[in-house]
Amino acid sequence: MSAEPAxxxxxxxxxxxxxxxxxVTDALGRVRAEVKxxxxxxxxxxxxxxxxxxxxxxxxxxxxxxxxxxxxEPTAGAVIFEGRDLNGLSRRDxxxxxxxxxxxxxxxxxxxxPRKTVGASIKEALTIHGIGxxxxxxxxxxxxxxxxxxxxEHYDRLPHEFSGGQRQRIGLARALILGPRLAVCDESVxxxxxxxxxxxINLLMRIQREERLSYLFIAHDLSVVRHISNRIGVMxxxxxxxxxxxxRLFSAPGHPYTQALISAIPVPDPTAKRQRIALTxxxxxxxxxxxxxxxHTRCPLAQPQCRTxxxxxxxxxxxxxxxxxLAEAEPAAAPPAA
Amino acid sequence: MSAVAETVTPPASxxxxxxxxxxxxxxRFRTENGLxxxxxxxxxxxxxxxxxxxxxxxxxxxxxxxxxxLRLYDETNLVRYGGAVTFxxxxxLKLPRAAMVDYRGPRIGMxxxxxxxxxxxVYTIGFQLVETILAHQPMPPREAEAKAVDLLRLTGIxxxxxxxxxxxxxxxxxxxxxxxxxxxxxxxPELLIADEPTTxxxxxxxxxxLELLTDINRSRAMGVIxxxxxxxxxxxxxxxxxxMYLGQVVEEAPVAAxxxxxxxxxxxxxxxxxxxxxxxxxxxxxxxxxxVPSLLAVPAGCRFAARCPYADAQCRTEAPPLEVLxxxxxxxxxxxxxxxxxxxxxxxx
Amino acid sequence: xxxxxxxxxxxxxxxxxxxxxxxxxxxxxxxLGGALIxxxxxxxxxxxxxxxxxPYEMVVQQRxxxxxxxxxxxxxxxxxxxxxxxxxxxxxxxxxxxxxALLSVAIGMLVGxxxxxxxxxxxVLMRICDAxxxxxxxxxxxxxxxxxxxxxxxxxxxxxxxFAPSLARTVRSxxxxxxxxxxxxxxxxLGASSLRIIWLHIAPNTLSPAITQxxxxxxxxxxxxxxxxxxxxxxxxxxxxxxxxxxxxxxxxFTAWWMTVGPGLFIILAxxxxxxxxDGLRDVLDPNTVKAAK
Numbered sequence: 001m002s003a004e005p006a007x008x009x010x011x012x013x014x015x016x017x018x019x020x021x022x023x024v025t026d027a028l029g030r031v032r033a034e035v036k037x038x039x040x041x042x043x044x045x046x047x048x049x050x051x052x053x054x055x056x057x058x059x060x061x062x063x064x065x066x067x068x069x070x071x072x073e074p075t076a077g078a079v080i081f082e083g084r085d086l087n088g089l090s091r092r093d094x095x096x097x098x099x100x101x102x103x104x105x106x107x108x109x110x111x112x113x114p115r116k117t118v119g120a121s122i123k124e125a126l127t128i129h130g131i132g133x134x135x136x137x138x139x140x141x142x143x144x145x146x147x148x149x150x151x152x153e154h155y156d157r158l159p160h161e162f163s164g165g166q167r168q169r170i171g172l173a174r175a176l177i178l179g180p181r182l183a184v185c186d187e188s189v190x191x192x193x194x195x196x197x198x199x200x201i202n203l204l205m206r207i208q209r210e211e212r213l214s215y216l217f218i219a220h221d222l223s224v225v226r227h228i229s230n231r232i233g234v235m236x237x238x239x240x241x242x243x244x245x246x247x248r249l250f251s252a253p254g255h256p257y258t259q260a261l262i263s264a265i266p267v268p269d270p271t272a273k274r275q276r277i278a279l280t281x282x283x284x285x286x287x288x289x290x291x292x293x294x295x296h297t298r299c300p301l302a303q304p305q306c307r308t309x310x311x312x313x314x315x316x317x318x319x320x321x322x323x324x325x326l327a328e329a330e331p332a333a334a335p336p337a338a
Numbered sequence: 339m340s341a342v343a344e345t346v347t348p349p350a351s352x353x354x355x356x357x358x359x360x361x362x363x364x365x366r367f368r369t370e371n372g373l374x375x376x377x378x379x380x381x382x383x384x385x386x387x388x389x390x391x392x393x394x395x396x397x398x399x400x401x402x403x404x405x406x407x408l409r410l411y412d413e414t415n416l417v418r419y420g421g422a423v424t425f426x427x428x429x430x431l432k433l434p435r436a437a438m439v440d441y442r443g444p445r446i447g448m449x450x451x452x453x454x455x456x457x458x459x460v461y462t463i464g465f466q467l468v469e470t471i472l473a474h475q476p477m478p479p480r481e482a483e484a485k486a487v488d489l490l491r492l493t494g495i496x497x498x499x500x501x502x503x504x505x506x507x508x509x510x511x512x513x514x515x516x517x518x519x520x521x522x523x524x525x526x527p528e529l530l531i532a533d534e535p536t537t538x539x540x541x542x543x544x545x546x547x548l549e550l551l552t553d554i555n556r557s558r559a560m561g562v563i564x565x566x567x568x569x570x571x572x573x574x575x576x577x578x579x580x581x582m583y584l585g586q587v588v589e590e591a592p593v594a595a596x597x598x599x600x601x602x603x604x605x606x607x608x609x610x611x612x613x614x615x616x617x618x619x620x621x622x623x624x625x626x627x628x629x630v631p632s633l634l635a636v637p638a639g640c641r642f643a644a645r646c647p648y649a650d651a652q653c654r655t656e657a658p659p660l661e662v663l664x665x666x667x668x669x670x671x672x673x674x675x676x677x678x679x680x681x682x683x684x685x686x687x
Numbered sequence: 688x689x690x691x692x693x694x695x696x697x698x699x700x701x702x703x704x705x706x707x708x709x710x711x712x713x714x715x716x717x718x719l720g721g722a723l724i725x726x727x728x729x730x731x732x733x734x735x736x737x738x739x740x741x742p743y744e745m746v747v748q749q750r751x752x753x754x755x756x757x758x759x760x761x762x763x764x765x766x767x768x769x770x771x772x773x774x775x776x777x778x779x780x781x782x783x784x785x786x787x788a789l790l791s792v793a794i795g796m797l798v799g800x801x802x803x804x805x806x807x808x809x810x811v812l813m814r815i816c817d818a819x820x821x822x823x824x825x826x827x828x829x830x831x832x833x834x835x836x837x838x839x840x841x842x843x844x845x846x847x848x849x850f851a852p853s854l855a856r857t858v859r860s861x862x863x864x865x866x867x868x869x870x871x872x873x874x875x876x877l878g879a880s881s882l883r884i885i886w887l888h889i890a891p892n893t894l895s896p897a898i899t900q901x902x903x904x905x906x907x908x909x910x911x912x913x914x915x916x917x918x919x920x921x922x923x924x925x926x927x928x929x930x931x932x933x934x935x936x937x938x939x940x941f942t943a944w945w946m947t948v949g950p951g952l953f954i955i956l957a958x959x960x961x962x963x964x965x966d967g968l969r970d971v972l973d974p975n976t977v978k979a980a981k
Contacts, residue, residue, distance in 0.1 A: 056540035056541065057511070057540050069876055071872060071875055094878075095878040096878075098876065098877065099878070102876065102877075103873070103876045105869045105872070105873055106869070107869050110868045110869040110870060111869040111870050111873050112873075113870045113888055114892070115892065121870075124877070124879075124887075128883070129878060163629055163630075164396070165629065166629075171873070174873070174877070178877070193395035193567060194395065194608060194611050194612060195608060195611050195625070195626040196629070197611070198611040198612075198613075198623035198624060198625045198626075199625050201613070202623055202625060205622070220540065220541065222615075223612065223613045223614065224613055226613065226615065226619065227617070227619055227623065246619070247619075250615065260542060261541065264541045264542045264544070264545040265541060265570065265615065266544070266545075266548070266568065266570030266571045266574045267570055267573060267574075267615060268569040268570045268572070268573045268597065268609060268612055268614075269573055269597055270573040270574075270593045270594050270597055271594060271598075272573075276545060278545070278546075278549075279542050279545075279546075281496075282512055282513065282543070283510070283542075
């Protein structure tokens, strides 16, 4: 597990008020409505830390990840990486920054060009950035292949000859070869079998330790996120509703949605007593998000004010906030057990 | 301090004839690489009112088994069956193709994982429900429509009278899954096969669907086969579990026994690989070494031997049979006693 | 603690490079179609060796003679041996049509790829294609030929204008699908330029449908070229072409049937061969495989 990073200096990544709205146009091109995929999201990630981002469909976590890398252009907000605001950058500067900001994709079956050998796919990353000489590049690729647990004879193989887990390793190798400082893992293990998942998670964590790499780990599987993350942010319908260090999130979740989410996870233990918080209804469409608190339509604790007033982030404890009218700061407690 | 799991206790009488019984089922496909044996001698049984979980990872053959019960591969002309699938005493594999129509729907219903391609996008939900109902039970259309509305209500869809006229693309994933369940129940089958019904759904919706399935199982005393790779889901709603690996059954047990004391190394490995919600985050996750072999290169001896921490020379040369133990358990391993003795699946607190 | 020793499974039995060739040859349609085309090409290439006559050689006494041992397909109204003219005509007809197919694929790919990648360009380019596709192919070809005047080059130009738009559409559809694939997004995240993505990643993955359709364009071009020549606005005489022979045979159609049947037969064989090859290619390159399900 990565060491808890010392909270020194400026964070590696800072996201302020990120917004991404997708316009919905009618036949004539007029904007009829907006899908508020990401609505005012802010968080920070320190060097060497893993920030888990969880939520269900339509919550905007994938869009957030892509907006970070400027694979999607944000509608508003700032993304500050190593002190530079990514939004203002020229194409050339952005390309340079991309060396340090990489992504590991979800689908192992479509994230590799089926017609290129593994070696060629990974080497291309180097060619794009003009790194290394012709002969040197193959060496670099072989080295990174070994680091992710593959062998040199895999260099000349085509993607379809590999299993899903192996393909994720290849995708990871491609992201790592440029020496990034932050990697966005967008559901990188979700498409894998359980036994393969654990291999890839261990690999991700080992590389993080070796490289002091930061991860934005986007996933919907809370047990996996719990294992790998230092801090976790919970999203719902485009908003960040809670953020806390991992252990606190699970032991004392402050937002009703988080509580419901955690209780909904099927636990592999038939004797466990389950106090499930049943959420009624469906997840609302991001085209028409509820007024006030976006969660009020399904919240078992909804009050009249929840329908009209958007809750602001309330600090429950140092490092732990929840966007809920009912969240209260905890009284100063005895220092937590180590 | 354990509480009783909230599931149906299976019928006590072992003498009751099983609803469904698979006896050494074999399913082979003709591919351009030769004859592929996707399911190699699978046997298990199901009583009415039971929820049987079939667990395994990719390539284990669980979906093929399910589709073979209903002979859904017949149209491809590339499949060969062996063994028997006995439903209420009749071997389904021996029936003429046309006769299967009477089973699919009225006697055995199926719910699929892939929502987008399982419901026809060009017809309304109501139309498809009514079509299914009328295909097996002729009745006046008005009556069929009323029945369709009831079914939608039963599966928890709000305002079903209006949903009837919706097209599949207008409703959410969770609702589509409910519609699929409604379609499967339309003809009141005795057995429901659910193939990864919640894998594509969000966790809060999944919780709702699992509850729905449990309710249906209880209220109708229907047999349910739940196919999944998610051991959490199995723990939630199943009464008995069958674990499959590379086309074979490697373990079968009542659910509590399986989790408390797995007897097959693969089961044990799977359980250990799952990051527990209360586990130690500092520890590396347990990893089952190696990868699943290809079905085209099935190893000699025990199929799991290459990845098994307990394997010895015997395992690599002699394939273990599925041994029947007490308490309704079966296991396919030479060393299951050792496995049971070693296994502390959860770290002792 | 179990070892994290990763014994990687040996690669699954894979599509070795040679296996694609074997699959191509395994398709009956491709073999049959390919054989037909090869035969016709051989006839065209080796025309001088096959026939003792020249294509322009006129023997007035032998005018309009029916097929015989000496003149396999009879003679035309100028006393020229028809088989020879058809064989040399194959050079023109096949050559022109092949060039048209090649150029259409090239231009179609250029247009289709860029239309798929740049939405603004897409609107403009697709509307142009729509406009061109609205005309029936033969009419459009005639109109262009009327404006440009008869010559082989103009025939090629006219036919490319007729066929390139539909190829552009095909390539565009395929490119749209590829563009959505995750590996294209991965390339963007690595910092690849649009040029690189379009030509090194999207283009190779659209080649299969492009080539398949190219085969069909080849076949249609033969027909349209023959039609143009038949109507007198194609490759100008006396250069032999299948349509040209039909044109000559128009007046004598009831008396000298061999002037129509001869080239007609070759046209049929060529189109048949190409269509078979195209269908076979499509089945091999874009198969709907029945996957052995998990």
